[in-house]
Amino acid sequence: MAVSTDTPPADLTNPRSVFFVSDSTGITAETLGSALLANFPGARFDRRTVPFLGNVTSVDAVVADLRRAAAAGAAPIVFATVKDAGIRSRLAGAAAVVIDLLAGHLTELEAELGATAETRAGQYHGLGDLEQYFRRMRAVEFAIEHDDGQSGRDLASADVIIVAPSRCGKTPTTMYLALHYGLLVANYPLTDDDFPTDGLPRIVAPHAERCFGLTTTALRLSQVRHERRPNSTYSSLAQCTLEIRRAEDLYRRTHIPLLSSATRSVEEMSAVILQSMNLRDRPHERPTP
Known part of the structure; x- marks a missing residue:
């Protein structure tokens, strides 16, 4: 989509x-669209996700919403992952800036593969490979x-064991890697009961080669904990610093890799863990029971 050089800055x-x-x-649209919007940290956005367009959600209702949003201010931005040509045409006619995240790429793939893409909606997130x-x-x-x-059952089967003080991002990172x-x-x-110690806690020590440590800043940890237990020793800056x-x-003594979660998203932390622990191809080497 060409942008006029005469257009004043927004x-x-x-x-x-x-x-x-x-x-x-809507997962693909959200993921790719949000990745693009992240390049404009000074901008503010009112976001809305519209899934199952043309099936559960009325196309006419969405077009009307786009026109109302345009009438109230600048033209809304639409990140679309829609395969139906008729729906795409209706969106293109709305008072909006439509960024089609699929069409151009599908055309390129069709040309390269010498095949026509199927038009069945919603197949990106089907079961696929059982x-x-x-x-x-x-x-x-x-x-x-x-x-x-x-x-501690079957820890020997773990691809990675994330070790960290409470509220450093262990659980969301774990679930992201699993899903x-x-x-x-x-x-x-890691709790007070695990210190002082020269090595890793007993339950994870036999699997040190698969351990990965998370850390953060004391101030950030205190802020996160304060939301859960305000004005407690648990959330105090002194306790978090300790x-x-x-x-x-402990990470340095036991030579396990570590990463700060203070300024990184779950996606970024997961990517670093995958790379540093050589895990990108690990699931394909283990048969599913």
Whole structure:
């Protein structure tokens, strides 16, 4: 889509309406659209996701919403993952800036593969490979069982064991790796009972080569904990400083890799863990039971 060089710069201080529109779940539109919007940290956006367009959700209703949003301010931005040509045409006729996240890429693939893409809606998020689906379900069950050190059963099967003080991002990172990559991930919380010690806690020590440590800043940890237990020793800056220092000393002594979660998203942390632990191809090497 060409952008006129004569167009004055937009006022990024006013919230811009953004629609993630899909004929399926909307996950792809949200993910790709949000990745693009992240390049404009000074801008403000009012976001709305519209899934199952043309099936559960009326196309006419969405077009009307886009026109209302345009009448109230700048033209809304639409990130679309819609395969139906008729629906795409209706969206293109609305008072909006429509960014089609599929059409151009599908055309390129069709040309390269010498085949026509199927027009059935919603197939991106179907079950697809059943072996992969069951692997991910098993990984989620494993993550739930081994969350926060609840179980030491079958830790030898874990692809990675995330070790960190409470509220450093262990659980969301564990679940992301399980859901998106089918990895068997456990996590263990470092508490006062684990110190002083020269090595890793007893339950995870036999699996040190698969341990990965998370840390953060004491101030960030205190802020996060304060939301859960305000004005407590648990959330005090002094306690958080002590726990972070002890954890980082432990990681260094035991030579396990570590990463700060202070300024990283779950997606970024997961990518670093995958790369540093050589886990990207691990699920495909283990048969699904």
